[in-house]
Amino acid sequence: MIKRTLAFTLAVSLLVLSGCGGAKPATTPSPSSGGQAQTQPSGSTEPKKNMKLVLYAGMMEDHVKGAVAEFEAATGIKVEWVRMSSGETLTRIRAEKDNPQASVWYGGPADAYVAAAAEGLLEPYVSPNAEKVPAQFKDPNGYWTGVYVGLLGFGYNTALMQEKGLTPPESWEDLLKPEFKGQIALANPGSSGTSYTMLATIAQLMGEDEGIEYMAKLHEQIAQYPKSGTAPGQMAGRGEVLIGISFAHDIVKYAKEGMPLDVTFPKEGTGYEIGGIALIKGGPDQEAAKIFIDWALTKEAQELGQKYGSYQSLTNVEATNPPEAFSLSEVKTINYDLEWAGTNRTRLVEKWSKAVNMQ
Amino acid sequence: MAFPAVRRGRRQPVEPVVLVTVLLVAGALWLFIVNPLFQVMKQSVMTPEGISFQAYWDVVASERILRIFGNTLVLCTTVSLIATAIGFLFAYTVAYVQVPLKGLFRALAILPVVSPPFLVSLSAILLFGRTGLITRGLLGMENANIYGFGGLVLVMVLTEFPVTFLMLIGLLQNIDVSLEEAARNSGATRWQVFRTVTLPLLLPGLANAFLLVFIQALADFSNPMVIGGNYMVLAVQIYQQAIGGYDLQGGAAVAVLLLLITVAVFTLQRYWLAGRSYVTVTGKPARERTQVRDPWVVWPLFAVVSLLTLVVIAMYALIPINAFIKLWGINWSFTLDNFKYVLGLGMKPIYDTTRLALISMPISGLLGMVIAYLVTKKRFFGRGVMEFVAMLSLAVPGTVIGIGYILAFNKPPLVLTATGTILVLAFVFRNMPVGIRSGIAALQQIDPSMEEASINLGATTQQTFVKVMLPLMGSAFFSGLLYSFVRAMTAVSQVIFLVSAKYNLLTVAILNQVDVGRWGYASAYSTVLILIVLVVTVLLALILRLFGIRTSISDL
Numbered sequence: 001m002i003k004r005t006l007a008f009t010l011a012v013s014l015l016v017l018s019g020c021g022g023a024k025p026a027t028t029p030s031p032s033s034g035g036q037a038q039t040q041p042s043g044s045t046e047p048k049k050n051m052k053l054v055l056y057a058g059m060m061e062d063h064v065k066g067a068v069a070e071f072e073a074a075t076g077i078k079v080e081w082v083r084m085s086s087g088e089t090l091t092r093i094r095a096e097k098d099n100p101q102a103s104v105w106y107g108g109p110a111d112a113y114v115a116a117a118a119e120g121l122l123e124p125y126v127s128p129n130a131e132k133v134p135a136q137f138k139d140p141n142g143y144w145t146g147v148y149v150g151l152l153g154f155g156y157n158t159a160l161m162q163e164k165g166l167t168p169p170e171s172w173e174d175l176l177k178p179e180f181k182g183q184i185a186l187a188n189p190g191s192s193g194t195s196y197t198m199l200a201t202i203a204q205l206m207g208e209d210e211g212i213e214y215m216a217k218l219h220e221q222i223a224q225y226p227k228s229g230t231a232p233g234q235m236a237g238r239g240e241v242l243i244g245i246s247f248a249h250d251i252v253k254y255a256k257e258g259m260p261l262d263v264t265f266p267k268e269g270t271g272y273e274i275g276g277i278a279l280i281k282g283g284p285d286q287e288a289a290k291i292f293i294d295w296a297l298t299k300e301a302q303e304l305g306q307k308y309g310s311y312q313s314l315t316n317v318e319a320t321n322p323p324e325a326f327s328l329s330e331v332k333t334i335n336y337d338l339e340w341a342g343t344n345r346t347r348l349v350e351k352w353s354k355a356v357n358m359q
Numbered sequence: 360m361a362f363p364a365v366r367r368g369r370r371q372p373v374e375p376v377v378l379v380t381v382l383l384v385a386g387a388l389w390l391f392i393v394n395p396l397f398q399v400m401k402q403s404v405m406t407p408e409g410i411s412f413q414a415y416w417d418v419v420a421s422e423r424i425l426r427i428f429g430n431t432l433v434l435c436t437t438v439s440l441i442a443t444a445i446g447f448l449f450a451y452t453v454a455y456v457q458v459p460l461k462g463l464f465r466a467l468a469i470l471p472v473v474s475p476p477f478l479v480s481l482s483a484i485l486l487f488g489r490t491g492l493i494t495r496g497l498l499g500m501e502n503a504n505i506y507g508f509g510g511l512v513l514v515m516v517l518t519e520f521p522v523t524f525l526m527l528i529g530l531l532q533n534i535d536v537s538l539e540e541a542a543r544n545s546g547a548t549r550w551q552v553f554r555t556v557t558l559p560l561l562l563p564g565l566a567n568a569f570l571l572v573f574i575q576a577l578a579d580f581s582n583p584m585v586i587g588g589n590y591m592v593l594a595v596q597i598y599q600q601a602i603g604g605y606d607l608q609g610g611a612a613v614a615v616l617l618l619l620i621t622v623a624v625f626t627l628q629r630y631w632l633a634g635r636s637y638v639t640v641t642g643k644p645a646r647e648r649t650q651v652r653d654p655w656v657v658w659p660l661f662a663v664v665s666l667l668t669l670v671v672i673a674m675y676a677l678i679p680i681n682a683f684i685k686l687w688g689i690n691w692s693f694t695l696d697n698f699k700y701v702l703g704l705g706m707k708p709i710y711d712t713t714r715l716a717l718i719s720m721p722i723s724g725l726l727g728m729v730i731a732y733l734v735t736k737k738r739f740f741g742r743g744v745m746e747f748v749a750m751l752s753l754a755v756p757g758t759v760i761g762i763g764y765i766l767a768f769n770k771p772p773l774v775l776t777a778t779g780t781i782l783v784l785a786f787v788f789r790n791m792p793v794g795i796r797s798g799i800a801a802l803q804q805i806d807p808s809m810e811e812a813s814i815n816l817g818a819t820t821q822q823t824f825v826k827v828m829l830p831l832m833g834s835a836f837f838s839g840l841l842y843s844f845v846r847a848m849t850a851v852s853q854v855i856f857l858v859s860a861k862y863n864l865l866t867v868a869i870l871n872q873v874d875v876g877r878w879g880y881a882s883a884y885s886t887v888l889i890l891i892v893l894v895v896t897v898l899l900a901l902i903l904r905l906f907g908i909r910t911s912i913s914d915l
Contacts, residue, residue: 054777054860061871065704080860083871087602092856094607095765101777101859115605190599224506224588227874234876238688240489258690346606353423 053288055081058108066308086112103283109193109273114342117143125279129297137315146274148312155251159260183242185232194229200341201271219356249311269334395763403611414612435576438515446523454531457650473892477581482677490688506588523568530564614759621754682882697883712865716847719786724840727794753792757852777859790843801835
């Protein structure tokens with residue numbers, strides 16, 4: 001019955017459409033960026049002409065786009081991808097549980113991967129290339145493997161800082177200085193993985209209750225809580241605020257694009273994200289998915305990032321970090337407990353919301 | 360029940376055609392509106408341990424959520440009042456008053472309609488933010504704050520008033536001139552005519568406009584997301600909780616709360632509208648309206664409308680301008696990089712968005728008119744429920760409908776995820792209420808004697824619908840049609856979860872660019888989108904005009 005309504009309305013719509021002269025080109029241009037990939041079977045591995053792959057990506061769009069183009073050229077596997085935030089990806093994978101549409105989740109903080117693994121949404125896969133990744137950057141059960149590491153930092157607007165005659169913050173405590181009141185941007189930890197990393201860092205560094213107390217004090221200094229974790233860096237770069245708390249590699253990226261930005265790290269120790277990659281349970285094209293994961297863990301694939309403006313430090317021990325990247329060895333970090341961060345997220349965010357009395 | 364004055368208590372057996380149509384429509388509404396929502400509700404109570412209403416307890420017990428609830432009501436009421444007032448002011452000025460530049464006002468009121476909603480937020484930040492052109496550049500303010508309640512009201516009013524304008528202008532043009540002239544000839548002043556004839560005739564239209572804006576404002580999440588600052592509303596809370604907090608259950612529970620408000624508003628409106636008759640289209644020839652020429656009326660109205668128009672121009676001119684600028688506020692040099700980047704991402708989203716919106720347009724328009732006709736002119740069991748369910752899809756926050764669609768259509772018998780079909784369906788059932796609203800408003804103005812005459816002369820229901828009612832509803836129908844195309848092109852929240860690696864849509868791509876702060880890319884993408892919308896709507900309007908059908912957009 002419904003089919004008939006649909007058929008009827010469809011027929012009418014076709015009539016209207018043809019009446020409107022809505023002729024459209026019959027050929028569909030190939031999706032995303034992979035236009036040239038098929039005609040270019042020059043790759044080191046044997047070309048997999050008929051294989052395809054659907055990818056949910058959490059990194060910067062230009063990075064995904066570049067990485068996918070290189071992967072397609074190297075393997076001949078056709079990749080369809082869409083970029084989403086970690087929360088969006090998790091919700092999507094959860095909703096698609098009975099009939100997964102994608103098979104690889106690539107990029108974005110690993111605490112979301114931890115949550116997904118706990119819900120049984122991921123398939124363990126230990127890539128042969130994962131042995132080049134130190135144990136601290138991968139899941140002991142093989143549910144996810146780290147591809148890059150990003151450090152939390154304070155991005156500050158160099159021009160404004162100079163104009164106001166202020167010194168950039170060097171510690172978490174410095175952020176509470178009166179001169180920074182209303183001059184700091186931090187993403188909402190509810191929506192942003194970046195910002196949640198900070199919340200979890202503070203809670204681990206100061207203890208949960210003291211940490212939440214600190215966040216409430218910091219709230220008085222905050223101008224705006226944007227949704228996305230890279231936005232504070234942008235806002236500082238534009239001069240919307242003086243200081244934006246973001247991942248250092250994002251701040252470096254914006255600085256290289258011409259924004260008056262520089263980065264400092266808190267001397268008490270900062271937190272970090274591990275960008276993950278994982279196999280989605282029950283997803284289609286599992287073989288192509290494994291090829292992609294193997295590829296993403298190689299030295300070459302990891303080093304691609306900087307070509308597309310991503311300056312994280314890399315997890316493959318053989319890979320050379322971009323010169324702009326800050327590595328864990330040069331910055332004081334806390335011993336970030338990812339498992340704890342991933343499993344306590346809902347509770348911690350709720351506690352924070354209450355404490356800062358978000359309207 | 361709802362419109363007793365229109366019906367005259369005729370009792371006649373239900374015709375088979377009507378019965379079949381009712382059943383088909385009911386089936387479609389059940390499958391594509393009720394079912395997905397049911398799936399979301401199921402999600403809100405299903406835990407690994409079994410059924411639990413804990414999420415609802417958390418909502419009711421949370422002081423914070425209750426405050427967000429209050430915020431939402433305050434915001435929606437403010438926005439709806441101002442937007443309806445401005446829309447009416449525009450409509451009245453263009454229809455009744457002898458002012459210059461009418462064409463321009465009409466054209467400009469369309470602009471906010473043809474662009475994704477959150478773009479106004481983007482231009483508001485470009486203009487009034489800390490580094491804003493006006494706040495920092497012109498006024499030298501250091502700590503201007505556009506984020507929050509004030510900014511939200513500004514942005515949402517500018518986005519929503521054209522909707523009310525387009526609705527009200529259609530109704531005003533349909534008011535029979537002879538009614539007003541009769542009042543004038545009996546010695547009433549212009550003001551008296553306005554107050555006692557025009558305004559009462561327009562009340563259902565104003566109520567509809569207010570309701571429509573209120574509901575849109577309730578469900579709007581992209582503007583509060585971009586410019587809301589710390590002013591939290593329910594639609595954003597749902598997103599934050601479901602997507603950010605990984606707490607789909609809690610998010611779904613908040614969504615149910617939002618639904619309750621919508622139900623309350625909708626019921627209130629129905630109750631208020633019931634028992635009034637607004638019959639003005641009588642089938643007798645009508646003459647051109649003589650326009651108000653009194654300078655004390657003309658120039659103040661002209662001044663206000665021009666000023667608003669100027670604001671709207673500024674808001675929209677910024678987007679294409681920003682598309683050619685390297686880094687707003689820092690590096691003002693001209694660049695084509697933004698366009699190079701977004702076109703380099705591929706033409707497929709651009710092509711797919713247009714194609715799917717075009718396919719959904721006639722389906723939602725026709726379905727809307729059929730439902731409008733059924734609920735106003737026909738009597739059958741469950742008529743009120745049908746209207747309610749059909750309107751509901753407009754009210755449900757898009758993200759919830761989106762999640763519902765994934766949950767409902769990702770398993771047999773209907774596997775639709777990652778197809779174009781699911782996007783078309785989402786567009787159709789989301790935009791159909793617009794067609795229903797304009798259809799109902801138009802039908803309420805049609806004297807039942809015209810339909811009765813047709814049926815008494817031996818015409819069947821289909822013949823009456825196609826040959827008598829549809830032409831009378833023509834302007835409303837085709838305006839609704841174009842509007843539903845535009846809405847499909849600019850839809851965001853309901854498709855955010857339905858886009859896939861195979862089908863990505865322009866608006867979602869734009870929101871992602873705004874989200875990560877790539878305002879240049881977002882502007883370039885938006886410019887492309889607005890161009891497509893303008894070209895297609897103008898083209899369609901011109902073609903319709905060839906067939907002698909005028910749409911409000913065709914007056915461009």
